Amino acid sequence: MKVDCVIVGFGLAGMAFAKELEDNNKTFIVFEDTSQTSSNVAGGVYNPIILKRFTPVWQAKDQLDMALPFYREIEEKLNGIYDYTFPTHRIFKSIEEQNNWFSAADRSILSDYMDTNIVRTKYNGVLSPEGMGRVKGTGRIDTKKLLDDYKIYLENRNQMEYSTFDYDAMTTNEVNVIYKSIETSNVVFCEGYGMLKNPYFRDLPMNEVKGELITIHAPDLEVDFLIKSSVFVIPLGNYYFKVGATFNWKDKTLLTTDAGKLELLNKLDSFISVPYTVVKQSAGIRPTVKDRRPLVGLHSDDCRLSILNGLGTRGVMIAPKVAKELFAHIYNGSPLDPESDISRFLKD
Ligand SMILES: Cc1cc2nc3c(=O)[nH]c(=O)nc-3n(C[C@H](O)[C@H](O)[C@H](O)COP(=O)(O)OP(=O)(O)OC[C@H]3O[C@@H](n4cnc5c(N)ncnc54)[C@H](O)[C@@H]3O)c2cc1C
Numbered sequence: 001m002k003v004d005c006v007i008v009g010f011g012l013a014g015m016a017f018a019k020e021l022e023d024n025n026k027t028f029i030v031f032e033d034t035s036q037t038s039s040n041v042a043g044g045v046y047n048p049i050i051l052k053r054f055t056p057v058w059q060a061k062d063q064l065d066m067a068l069p070f071y072r073e074i075e076e077k078l079n080g081i082y083d084y085t086f087p088t089h090r091i092f093k094s095i096e097e098q099n100n101w102f103s104a105a106d107r108s109i110l111s112d113y114m115d116t117n118i119v120r121t122k123y124n125g126v127l128s129p130e131g132m133g134r135v136k137g138t139g140r141i142d143t144k145k146l147l148d149d150y151k152i153y154l155e156n157r158n159q160m161e162y163s164t165f166d167y168d169a170m171t172t173n174e175v176n177v178i179y180k181s182i183e184t185s186n187v188v189f190c191e192g193y194g195m196l197k198n199p200y201f202r203d204l205p206m207n208e209v210k211g212e213l214i215t216i217h218a219p220d221l222e223v224d225f226l227i228k229s230s231v232f233v234i235p236l237g238n239y240y241f242k243v244g245a246t247f248n249w250k251d252k253t254l255l256t257t258d259a260g261k262l263e264l265l266n267k268l269d270s271f272i273s274v275p276y277t278v279v280k281q282s283a284g285i286r287p288t289v290k291d292r293r294p295l296v297g298l299h300s301d302d303c304r305l306s307i308l309n310g311l312g313t314r315g316v317m318i319a320p321k322v323a324k325e326l327f328a329h330i331y332n333g334s335p336l337d338p339e340s341d342i343s344r345f346l347k348d
Contacts (some may be wrong), residue, residue, distance in 0.1 A: 011039030127275030212260035213244030
């Protein structure tokens with residue numbers, strides 16, 4: 001079999017690159033072994049503001065300008081709904097935080113998103129004595145449903161192979177890369193934390209961080225917006241909410257833990273006062289990089305091997321943009337964004 005490209009890994013990165021290939025009439029096959037869960041468990045939130053400090057997310061506007069049409073196109077292609085828009089309400093802890101909110105909202109880069117009318121409405125079960133700041137232009141991508149549907153779409157086209165990519169079975173000749181019975185001109189590795197097993201890219205400085213989430217059912221919590229306090233409470237509909245997430249730099253397993261659950265419950269109880277039941281808990285490892293920028297680019301010794309990784313805590317917003325940039329680099333020779341290009345880690 002001859003294809004233009006092989007993709008290894010079908011999380012948000014692999015999916016975004018697959019769409020880019022398909023949009024440009026390139027043939028490809030995907031290898032996916034379900035060894036990582038980050039994209040499947042993610043909260044799926046997109047939000048242009050870092051709500052701890054009220055500063056803009058790196059390249060937020062450019063990323064959103066690309067991401068929102070990107071997900072709309074997938075909704076049309078797969079005939080599904082994945083993008084749920086709602087505002088985010090940031091609970092203020094003090095008057096000082098309110099003042100910081102107003103100062104930040106004055107900045108032209110943030111003013112489109114930050115509402116300067118403080119939310120004073122009392123919502124049943126939400127403890128917010130100092131009010132809340134409202135962020136516009138936020139929402140959630142149902143990443144699990146999107147990826148599940150996209151996989152079925154590719155299965156029906158014989159473009160999805162459920163197996164672990166075996167690096168030892170890959171060889172190269174002067175023209176192509178050979179993997180078992182497949183001949184291709186490019187292999188794009190999108191393995192998330194799985195990158196650490198990849199002999200071609202494992203030396204890149206990933207600083208992965210495990211995250212856990214719980215899903216709760218709270219029949220008296222009448223909110224249709226995302227609440228941000230010490231954790232996110234993300235509305236899923238029918239009084240179900242995702243609550244998260246933890247950050248753990250030591251534990252590298254995908255197992256859910258009692259400690260993770262307890263941490264989330266303690267934080268949740270500090271600002272939610274209605275009864276709820278926990279219906280689910282999940283965990284994944286975010287492929288975060290030392291300098292908090294993506295890992296995009298070609299292998300320094302073999303330009304047929306490339307990487308799309310390091311999406312960190314914000315894969316939903318970043319994936320569409322970096323996939324487009326890597327595609328343009330491989331097939332049109334366009335330069336990569338130096339902040340994402342893995343050559344920033346090459347030693348002189
Ligand atoms: C708890 C939690 C909450 C999060 N919340 C948000 C959020 O609200 N908003 C947001 O934008 N981001 C969020 N993130 C971050 C987001 O999930 C990541 O940025 C994103 O999922 C990374 O996507 P990826 O495709 O690079 O990696 P992954 O999702 O890890 O995908 C890599 C894929 O490669 C496969 N794979 C690996 N090695 C191989 C191999 N050798 N052969 C075959 N297949 C292989 C894996 O099975 C996996 O499917 C969250 C993450 C976590 C853990």
